[in-house]
Amino acid sequence: MAIKNIISIIITNYVFRRFLFFLLIIWIASTAIFLIPRLSGQDPVKEKLLLEAQRGGHMQAGLEEMAASYSAKFGLDKPLIVQYGNYMKDLVRFDFGPSIAYFPKSVNSLIGDSVVWTFGLLSVCTFLAFFIGTIAGALLGWPKSPNFLQYVFMPILTLAAIPYYLLALVLIYIFAFNLDWFPLFGGYAVAQLPEWSFSFIGQVIHHAILPASSIVLASLGFWALGMRGMMVTNQGEDFMIAAEAKGLRSIRLFFNYAVRNAILPQTTALALSLGTVFTGSVLVEVIFRYPGLGNTLYQAIKLNDFFVIRGMIFIVIVTLGLATFIIDVTYPLLDPRVSYKKGG
Amino acid sequence: MATANATTQDLTAKTFRRRLEDFWRYVKRNPSLGVGLGLFLSLFLFVAIGYATYEVERYRPLSGGPDLAPFEKDSYNPVTRANGYILGTDRQGRDVMAVMIAGIPLTLQIGLIAGLIGITVGTILAFMAAYYGGWIDQVISTIVDVGLTIPGILILIVIAVNLQSGLSVPQMGLAVSAVAWVWPARTIRAQVLVMREQLYVEIARLSGTSGFSIMFKEMLPNLAPYIGASLVGSVASAILASVGLEALGLGPFDSPTLGMTIYWNIQFSSILHGMWWWFGPPILVLAMIFVGLFLMTAGLDEWSNPRLRKRV
């Protein structure tokens, strides 16, 4: 087969294009992260390093070294291209350098500690919210559903409008401060070290309930609203009327015709919403002092720890891009109209 | 025809009162829009009355003794402030009521600036992409898709962290607008794509009208309700982003915006100290703003998309 044919087959392949998109996202994001600080002409990183070095203390020597090697790689006296090249080289190896605030702990170890917590919390929350919200929305959008459902879910839909952290504040006040049912902060009990034991896992769950609840309750409504909208739109679709004319049972109409079609744009929305879920959860983690990425980011911002901030944002974007990629690539399995072969 | 003339005359003769009546009747049929507008109206009233009757200057720190519950006597000003302050003071001595009155318009201002810029840029890009198609569309669409996948807040954090001098309120508006144009661009482009196929556009094109003029004179007026709904959505997400940034500690430190108030609340663990008068009001006001904007978007959606209208 001619090389040209192979190339054109690969390029039009859906998976390949989505992968290219994934790479594009990472490239644009990392370039933005590189360029933005340099737009002002100053280099806050270098200044910060020097500042920390001047403070003295036992880390001084290490920091001075750091400042020196930083200048060697990214000094403003070097042409932009060289700086960019060095930057990308490090990035590709996921080398973000050491944390400025917790020197000499590396950025990667800081992120590594928190990733697990955030990943655990968010994946559970997203799954729950999507699942419950979609079912609720499907029922709400189905004309044959009992009426009382509308009243139950209306307030939940309104909750969707407010950001997660506002709900978190309210929940903390009511359930942790006043009623004392749940702990006020942390991922686990104070002065406890992480270990693999049932009591520890119990603590983790107990501590996670309030943060998880704020995220789930505040995002449920979004999923429900979207699904309900799609169900309502579908009701007026020609194929629904034709299906009813076939005398199909309600359950079949609900699942195979209405839900099966409405779930498609829901899934697309899921891919697009991942970024929002993450950013919303940052403040929730801060409020609950939950030991996740959000909290680490918050501390880093307070301490102007640029390396951590950069590394974290990059990791987050890579993860989001990857998750979006996976969802995009599995979409054709749901929708026969989109094929893997064509452009998608 | 005789009938056509009669109707045109009717429209121009419609008095303002009649228009108001029609509007009110529509609002009654569209409760979302009504309640949303109502929430906002009450906020405006609150601010207006506040500015007229209250000493708003007291939003600054050290305006009074710290940590005072509502109406608790201020030992630093025992004579003038025997009855304390309506909403008490915060940890740094700010009069919470004054903070609310001063902060609401600031936050709304940021949202409005960012929302307007976002919608303008978004609409222009959307039209260009949808109308001209081809590679212009490809490029713009890809940029929009990237912009949607990368959370705007993260970019905003990078921007804000690197600005040594911190942001003033208008600057925040500008900064947030950098990410506020993405979503409107996407949705309006979808709408324009649909409209482009419609007959009156074809006719305009065939009769030789320039692309630019078609976009402005033919399509834009028809899109107006939809753009209105997108504007409200844009403002909502702008406020969301700005409050988020401020709560993280990246906002204008000296301004009593709602986000900064949340920031101070977190900093000083107001919940752990049970200072409900300090974290309650901003939460309530923010909830009102977001719910209000949300309802207005839902209402405007219904207005612009007649298929969603509940009653015939």
Place this chain on the structure above:
Amino acid sequence: MTTAKKTSKKSSPSKSEIGIDVQDLKVHYDTPDGVVKAVDGVSFSLRQGERMALVGESGSGKSTLAMALMRLTRAPGRIAGGKVIVGGQDLLDIDEEQMRLQRLDEVALVPQGAMNSLNPVMKIKNQLLDGLYDHQLNKTDKLSKEEQNDIVQALLKSVDLAPAVAEMYPHELSGGMKQRVAIAIATSMQPRVIVADEPTSALDVVVQRNVMQTLGRLQEGLHASIILIGHDMGLVAQFSDHVGVMYAGRLVEVGPVKTVFKAPKHPYTRLLIQSLPTLSNKTDFIGIPGLPATLLNLPEGCAFCLRIGKEDKSKIPWVNVEKDHYIQECKTCADYGK
């Protein structure tokens, strides 16, 4: 109701039986501005095996009538009165579940050609089968894969579609093919009555002919009554035995197609026929003056009179002018357009 085994046919109804008897059917829409009488007391009946067409302008109530016959009228519309008797049973008088069972089994719909009447995410074979499942078979009666395949192939064959179509999705089919699938579905349970709502709109002329031929062939084989809704008079003339003309939600003329076309007795029908371009008659186009009636708060009396600027508020009688030929006889406008 048949409780027949999966593959046996129902007994063919005899020629002289009445297939469908519609009496004084009314469909109203409630709007804040008043009541819209989309269908205002329509009556007609068809013998088994006969073909009737319903024609009229847009907004005359044809499609609303079609939906009402299947009891598929949706809010804000509602069936406000009348009877629809099929196989001895008034469809408007039974409960929801019984009506569901009647659909497809006794009364089947062939949807508009312009519609996307097939589920985009289901394979054709499943869409051919699921109607059957929800009617005849309960859980203990599952068909084996072989039996399923046999049924699907038989249905496809009956409408001249290739066996491979079974595994395809709707978006892979052309408009004509999709309509054939719709016809296959509609005839899969040998219904007594077929309601075809503009089955060939949006299809090109050649495809139209094929689809109509397929439909006609199957209908004859089943000896079913068929009500064809449309506005293509040429199609109507070729296909049907009887034709009913609707205006403003009412039937104004009903009769054998030859008679109605050659010598229409109601002024509206007259205008309708006159407005048809023919190859031989090369004069200017004649339209029908005025606008179609607005069905909102339609006054009593003759609706057509209003169109031509006259007025007759008396109750217009439904008069039998010849064998099987009825019209709304309004003396005031009877001679218009002669």
